[in-house]
Amino acid sequence: MFPVFLSVSSADESYARQIWEDLPPDWAYLYSTSGEEGAELWDEISRQELPASKYLVVFWSKDYVVAGGCTRELAQAAELVSSGVLSPLILRLDDYPIIWRDDLPRELEPVFKDLKMLLDNRTSKPNILVSDASHLVQRFIEPAMKSAHPVFPxxxxxxxxxxxxxxxxxxxxxxxxxxxxxxxxxxxxxxxxxxxxxxxxxxxxxxxxxxxxxxxxxxxxxxxxxxxxxxxxxxxxxxxxxxxxxxxxxxxxxxxxxxxxxxxxxxxxxxxxxxxxxxxxxxxxxxxxxxxxxxxxxxxxxxxxxxxxxxxxxxxxxxxxxxxxxxxxxxxx
Known part of the structure; x- marks a missing residue:
């Protein structure tokens, strides 16, 4: 299990892979590289990886909102964020809106309701460059590397x-x-x-x-x-x-x-x-x-x-x- 979960559409996977490659390989879950062979993908994500994560990075884009797997991850993540067990970061890969508008397709409204749970902070500027995104992600997860010593027998x-x-x-x-x-x-x-x-x-x-x-x-x-x-x-x-x-x-x-x-x-x-x-x-x-x-x-x-x-x-x-x-x-x- 990984402390960082990368939620990304297949159309943007190459972008996310560059972020993943800048992190220790045992720190971030990316479905195309970190998944367990032979495991049912959604079962692995919903039961294991996402609930065990501490940090969520959403690669928000026009492709993300229409990707069924991504919207399922977002819905589960919204519950985890509301309960205080998951910290989110939104990377805006393009200029697709992050706030619901009436001119958007009505079937996407639930996606924006889930996203709203993640928008209190840590949202990048639109069209963020990979280099800037990588730096932002590393700053986002750095507290985990400098956390106080836990009390364990x-x-x-x-x-x-x-x-x-x-x-x-x-x-x-x-x-x-x-x-x-x-x-x-x-x-x-x-x-x-x-x-x-x-x-x-x-x-x-x-x-x-x-x-x-x-x-x-x-x-x-x-x-x-x-x-x-x-x-x-x-x-x-x-x-x-x-x-x-x-x-x-x-x-x-x-x-x-x-x-x-x-x-x-x-x-x-x-x-x-x-x-x-x-x-x-x-x-x-x-x-x-x-x-x-x-x-x-x-x-x-x-x-x-x-x-x-x-x-x-x-x-x-x-x-x-x-x-x-x-x-x-x-x-x-």
Whole structure:
């Protein structure tokens, strides 16, 4: 299920697809790309996707109002919006009116009544360009990426974490971003998750911050992950690959092959709003899918949508955020 639902007519699907491609693929439902094979389309939409969504984007146009599937979605969405469980955004692809007029076909009046429920705010200008629409959609859904940490008992967080790391039936995303306040039990969550996948595996935990460089992390991985002696560390110090993100990724792969996993701890940064270095995205992108994750990034900051997009565009991903509150999870060890 997806937090964002894109409601669009088949005539405007290519327009919506450009918006969809600018979002993380696990964030937006577009019927032509995200639908489940073999499922009855309207059943999938009405029972699963639309009720579970938090954000609705309507691609309003002259073709939308005469598309039966779209008007059914709009009618259901109007009920969800009125109950306060769905936030709508209207993108006007052409200059077709959004307020009912007497010169319009009478059979369309119910469509405009449903639309009226969505018009309190967040309506674009007519004939909006794709680039402007994409920017507007990203701003619209951004609060979901920066939402306050929810209050969950640890047992209630573990199962969503297991689901989030699964990329394919037998393959997991190579990395997971776990956000939450220090002391909330993030490390314990990661250890419990890995205990079910690699009972004898141990964490190789390394502190990382905005000023960290690949060479520094390569040296720490060699020391903490493989017990490297002085001679080995001197060789790594002089190695060209250790200065690059691929060198860090290769060492994470070696930790994984040894049956262990890596934790990057990003601490004491919430008050300064300092993000991790961008080269870390290249590290994640270089990691391959496997039967379990290889890298866990623990941060007090939530993962920004731009970073998710960057890693997805390079054929990999930071899989998901799992957040916990100090008052509940920290007490349930």
């Amino acid at each position: 640890r047992e209630d967080v573990l199962e969503p974490m297991r689901v989030a790391i699964q990329k394919e039936r037998f393959k997991c995303f190579p990395a997971m971003w776990v956000s939450g306040f220090p002391g909330a039990g993030r490390t314990t969550l990661v250890e419990q998750l890995n205990r079910s996948m690699t009972p004898n595996g141990r964490p190789v935990s390394i502190d990382i911050n905005a000023a960290s460089l690949p060479q520094q992390i390569s040296l720490k991985l060699e020391s903490a992950g493989f017990g490297a002696d002085i001679e080995r560390l001197e060789n790594v110090q002089n190695a060209d690959d250790a200065k690059l993100p691929i060198g860090v990724a290769n060492r994470i792969e070696r930790v994984f092959q040894a049956g262990n996993y890596v934790i990057f701890r990003h601490e004491a940064i919430l008050q300064n709003n300092v993000d991790l270095p961008e080269w870390l995205d290249d590290v994640v992108s270089a990691l391959s899918l496997a039967q379990r994750p290889k890298l866990f990034i623990l941060s007090a900051m939530p993962l920004l949508i731009e970073r998710r997009l960057r890693t997805h565009s390079q054929n990999s991903t930071v899989a998901a955020r799992a957040m916990a509150d100090r008052k509940t999870v920290g007490q349930r060890s």
